[in-house]
Amino acid sequence: MSLSETVVAAVSPHPAVESIELVGSRAEGRETERSDWDFAVRARDFGAVVEALPGLLTPLEPLVQQWDRLGEEYCWMLILRGPVKVDLIFPDEPHAKEGPWQVGSDTLAGLDDHFWDWMLWLRSKQAAGRDELMVSELRKLFVHLLAPVGVETAPASIAEAVDRYRGARARAERRFGVTVGRELENAVAPAL
16 A cells, blocks of 8 residues: 555544545655655544544554644644655644744653654755745744754754754753653654
């Protein structure tokens, strides 16, 4: 079974799922090797689907599952081994964009998950030659994630973002007395 078929087979049996279909660059045949897999999900009962999503997707063995904090509609983001980014987008469910991360001992792991997801997504945009988007997204990354964790200047590249983030994360780990796992970083960093 293809990844597309696997994701649809995992989600579609839920009684509150009305439909799920592959959309975006992969559905349109314009993907790059690192393009994410976007699925539009329509739900009869969004709350019931939200509650069930982590369990429905467990067979895919995701390294991380989380909500997109900055999307205009709700989007459940996963990173699978490979690394492969999968987004389940709920186009009928508007989402209010969240502000920059508030960094603390209880949020540092979630911030780390968000950073590596963002880097993998940016890498796909870089591979597609979307230079203007890269510039604007690196600025957005700085405001929402890097500055809150202690990075002082916006990065000009993915490599620079990773380098600055790692240093800031190490300082935050010492400051808060916590250690963030490195499994997701170890899976994503080689692809960058």
